[in-house]
Amino acid sequence: MKYSVTKENYIKAIFHLQQENASVSTNALAQALHTKAASVTDMLKKLKTQKLLQYEKYKGVKLTVEGRKLAILIIRKHRLWELFLVQKLGFGWEEVHEIAEELEHISSKKLTDRLEEYLGFPRSDPHGDPIPDNQGRMPVNKQINLADLPVNTVSMVSNIGDQSAEIMELLNHKNIKIGTRLEVKKKFTYDNSLEIKVHNKAAFTISEHLARHLFVKYE
Amino acid sequence: MKYSVTKENYIKAIFHLQQENASVSTNALAQALHTKAASVTDMLKKLKTQKLLQYEKYKGVKLTVEGRKLAILIIRKHRLWELFLVQKLGFGWEEVHEIAEELEHISSKKLTDRLEEYLGFPRSDPHGDPIPDNQGRMPVNKQINLADLPVNTVSMVSNIGDQSAEIMELLNHKNIKIGTRLEVKKKFTYDNSLEIKVHNKAAFTISEHLARHLFVKYE
DNA sequence: TTAAAATTTTAGATTTACCTAAAAATTTAT
DNA sequence: ATAAATTTTTAGGTAAATCTAAAATTTTAA
Numbered sequence: 001m002k003y004s005v006t007k008e009n010y011i012k013a014i015f016h017l018q019q020e021n022a023s024v025s026t027n028a029l030a031q032a033l034h035t036k037a038a039s040v041t042d043m044l045k046k047l048k049t050q051k052l053l054q055y056e057k058y059k060g061v062k063l064t065v066e067g068r069k070l071a072i073l074i075i076r077k078h079r080l081w082e083l084f085l086v087q088k089l090g091f092g093w094e095e096v097h098e099i100a101e102e103l104e105h106i107s108s109k110k111l112t113d114r115l116e117e118y119l120g121f122p123r124s125d126p127h128g129d130p131i132p133d134n135q136g137r138m139p140v141n142k143q144i145n146l147a148d149l150p151v152n153t154v155s156m157v158s159n160i161g162d163q164s165a166e167i168m169e170l171l172n173h174k175n176i177k178i179g180t181r182l183e184v185k186k187k188f189t190y191d192n193s194l195e196i197k198v199h200n201k202a203a204f205t206i207s208e209h210l211a212r213h214l215f216v217k218y219e
Numbered sequence: 220m221k222y223s224v225t226k227e228n229y230i231k232a233i234f235h236l237q238q239e240n241a242s243v244s245t246n247a248l249a250q251a252l253h254t255k256a257a258s259v260t261d262m263l264k265k266l267k268t269q270k271l272l273q274y275e276k277y278k279g280v281k282l283t284v285e286g287r288k289l290a291i292l293i294i295r296k297h298r299l300w301e302l303f304l305v306q307k308l309g310f311g312w313e314e315v316h317e318i319a320e321e322l323e324h325i326s327s328k329k330l331t332d333r334l335e336e337y338l339g340f341p342r343s344d345p346h347g348d349p350i351p352d353n354q355g356r357m358p359v360n361k362q363i364n365l366a367d368l369p370v371n372t373v374s375m376v377s378n379i380g381d382q383s384a385e386i387m388e389l390l391n392h393k394n395i396k397i398g399t400r401l402e403v404k405k406k407f408t409y410d411n412s413l414e415i416k417v418h419n420k421a422a423f424t425i426s427e428h429l430a431r432h433l434f435v436k437y438e
Numbered sequence: 439t440t441a442a443a444a445t446t447t448t449a450g451a452t453t454t455a456c457c458t459a460a461a462a463a464t465t466t467a468t
Numbered sequence: 469a470t471a472a473a474t475t476t477t478t479a480g481g482t483a484a485a486t487c488t489a490a491a492a493t494t495t496t497a498a
Contacts, residue, residue: 025445035485037447041448098327099325244475260478265455277477
């Protein structure tokens with residue numbers, strides 16, 4: 001079955017918003033897709049008839065097994081292309097997201113599988129997100145929010161929970177990227193800011209807001 | 220300026236049909252794009268207002284400088300991706316055309332230029348077609364139709380003038396591909412079939428129809 | 439618990455790319 | 469040169485994806 005780019009984007013957005021099997025609201029989708037609630041309602045009806053999701057008026061939406069499969073395939077392609085752009089074409093990891101948004105809709109399954117092979121069957125993309133295999137199995141990254149990391153524990157930045165240019169600017173300035181090893185030295189309860197230390201450089205402070213968007217692995 | 224995939228396909232088709240600055244007919248376009256003449260007329264009006272082409276009712280269509288630039292960019296991307304698929308991902312040269320039809324619409328200019336660099340600034344694609352550079356300059360391949368090749372002249376297959384699976388099947392069977400060195404041993408005026416000889420294998424006969432779709436370089 | 443607020447859906451339009459059928463213009467062939 | 473054939477355009481309509489405005493439903497909060 002072949003779906004339009006628009007439909008694929010709906011499915012992907014629902015997948016990303018659908019935490020713990022909870023259903024996704026029309027408004028949340030409208031915001032994520034930069035469109036209006038009325039448009040979302042229209043589209044959900046169409047996607048329902050295509051059995052990609054379960055939808056009841058006023059009750060929100062959940063992906064079916066079929067829908068989830070499609071979402072994972074799109075994410076697989078997105079992440080493989082991101083890694084290709086960084087690893088083979090020398091792009092910076094902060095500039096590949098936008099290009100991968102287009103490449104993820106290229107349909108050839110053979111291309112996806114060959115690309116994966118060419119990249120050596122990677123397990124995660126340049127942002128640290130896991131890459132689903134060609135059976136749709138997604139490796140689970142045991143990671144924790146930096147704000148929840150105990151003090152004095154060495155950890156490695158494994159994920160950035162936001163793709164905006166703004167966070168990238170800040171992280172570049174602070175010299176933090178995927179793979180950066182750091183530990184939390186102190187937590188300030190006043191504003192929940194954190195004092196962290198990278199490698200053996202001088203410690204510095206980051207906001208709670210930033211910490212909440214950084215994920216780390218440890219032990 | 221960003222154009223829809225459909226519009227890009229119209230521009231590309233006009234470019235390919237527009238020989239020697241002659242204008243292209245509505246019907247020819249309809250056939251090339253697998254659509255109807257009425258739809259073509261509609262679209263030509265839109266593309267005219269976007270200044271991509273010159274169009275007068277009943278007089279056919281020609282690309283403007285702007286339109287030609289766009290066409291060449293699309294062809295550049297198409298051919299770079301084809302080469303990438305063959306050279307880096309190990310695809311057969313007969314299976315890449317269809318995939319490149321999708322990849323040629325990826326918009327990032329930086330991606331195109333990086334891909335070109337990654338491939339070592341190639342001058343032609345796996346079918347032997349020249350790849351335009353990032354200034355839109357297209358190397359001219361001096362090639363001749365195999366049917367017009369003088370007898371007993373060693374030449375090299377440089378281009379296949381048809382992308383169909385059918386011609387590929389035949390060529391695979393005959394063991395002919397881009398780069399194959401061959402010479403014409405005899406021309407039969409009865410049906411214009413040709414006896415050709417590849418390397419030092421036994422000579423065999425090909426139809427005029429096939430010969431007309433094979434292009435070679437010699438001297 | 440019911441009124442106000444927020445969310446969601448419906449109704450009715452718009453734009454893009456396409457279609458068929460019929461009219462208009464051009465080309466070809468007698 | 470004019471009638472027939474062909475090509476091209478116009479007119480009017482459809483489906484996909486969007487919109488605004490208004491109605492329906494659900495949630496929240498006094």
